[in-house]
Amino acid sequence: MKIKQLKKVINKKIILDDINFELxxxxxxxxxxxxxxxxTTLFRTMAEYYKKDGGDILIDNQSLTENQxxxxxxxxxxxxxxxxxxxxxxxxxxxxxxxxxxxxxxxxxxxxxxxxxxxxxxxxxxxxxxxxxxxxxxxxxxxxxxxxxxxxxxxxxxxxxxxxxxxxxxxxxxxxxxxxxxxxxxxxxxxxxxxxxxxxxxxxxxxxxLETINRDFKKIQMVFRKKDIPKLVKDNCKIIQVQGRVLIGIFESLDEQLYEEILALDPVLFDEVQMNLEDLYSSQFTDESDYQLFN
Known part of the structure; x- marks a missing residue:
């Protein structure tokens, strides 16, 4: 099943835009x-409870709209x-x-x-x-x-x-x-x-x-000597939680060079911990105002 460039507009507002994936x-x-x-709008549009405003839903490369x-x-x-x-x-x-x-x-x-x-x-x-x-x-x-x-x-x-x-x-x-x-x-x-x-x-x-999240992403527990989060970390990591001086962050790319640059900042703690789907979710939806509440 393929969802191709699916679009849905409700009350002149774009609710779905350019949705693409395969099941x-x-x-x-x-x-x-x-x-x-x-x-829910995506599900209703996939099932044709809602009429789509663009794109297509395909099963065996045939349009669901054209072949009921x-x-x-x-x-x-x-x-x-x-x-x-x-x-x-x-x-x-x-x-x-x-x-x-x-x-x-x-x-x-x-x-x-x-x-x-x-x-x-x-x-x-x-x-x-x-x-x-x-x-x-x-x-x-x-x-x-x-x-x-x-x-x-x-x-x-x-x-x-x-x-x-x-x-x-x-x-x-x-x-x-x-x-x-x-x-x-x-x-x-x-x-x-x-x-x-x-x-x-x-x-x-x-x-x-889900099989490769711990290979592709790194969840790191960090403590730095200064209270402020280093710019190098902010630029390369999504902070998802702050508990006192302890930072929890997700790196989408932590290569050897970046790792060495962070170690050069002389962190008190910089350890990888197991991550899960909830951590990935947090990395996508948490912003600085959220974790500042924990300070």
Whole structure:
């Protein structure tokens, strides 16, 4: 699945601009960004809930707009249009069998039984956690190739969250589907995604491979003899946290020459520490006014 130069304008304001990325079979992508940066708008436009104002959504190099049959290859539930709430799992089977010709009823009822759902019980009567679990069961029963999951872990307790994650990982592993997920739970997201896309002001500004972040980026804990942060460090490092005299920063490039130049400043401490997705997120969205609060 390819997203090419996707653009969306709402009320004469550009919400998405020149969005480009690919979602491959057997891959999980995390879409990461602050509130209001365009995550949900991107998902709704990808699913054609919103009409795009530029660019294209391609599956097998065919435009989703031009070939509506391709919609069976894509699954997305928008929580804002909560038409599921008044239905039961049993009635929803009939609706989704009409939308997805490959809908697997045997798989659907097997998973519902496994997780102890009453098929005649209205979705609205379930807890928030079980509603989220049901949506994932419904999604994967549709046998699509690509899935869009918007905050699937939001507000879930530990047990339900583990069940949702298990379903996602199993589906990707067994059926080689592609999944794109947005979530504010970065530590949870880090454990399951292959790549992270950073969205800022309606554009994808960075892409990270989770397998190589500790090779490509360096998280350094630093202490200098003077209170002010050296200009050499400011120019080459994104400070994400200040605790007293201790600085935590992310270097996108720390070659041998820069390393030697910083050591020449005679720091009290300059040690590499393990970094994670939350650190990458902080490096993209933290500015000086944020970490000055810690002084």
């Amino acid at each position: 491959n079979p057997g891959e999980i992508i995390g879409l990461v960004g602050r509130n209001g940066t365009g995550k 049959l391709l919609k069976e290859q894509l699954f997305y539930i928008d929580d804002q249009f909560n038409y599921l709430a008044s239905q039961t799992p049993k009635t929803l089977e009939f609706y989704y069998k009409e939308l997805y010709s490959a809908f697997d009823s045997e798989k659907y009822y097997s998973l519902l039984k496994k997780y102890q759902f009453d098929i005649n019980y209205k979705i609205s009567n379930y807890s928030k956690g079980f509603q989220a679990l049901f949506k994932v069961i419904l999604a994967f029963s549709c046998q699509a190739r690509y899935y869009i999951l918007d905050e699937p872990f939001d507000g879930l307790d530990l047990i339900i969250r583990k069940k949702v994650i298990t379903l996602i990982l199993n589906e990707v592993s067994v059926n080689r589907c592609g999944v794109i997920i947005s979530s504010h739970n970065l530590l949870e997201l880090e454990n399951i995604i292959d790549r992270a896309l950073i969205i800022q002001n309606g554009s994808i500004t960075k892409e990270f491979n």
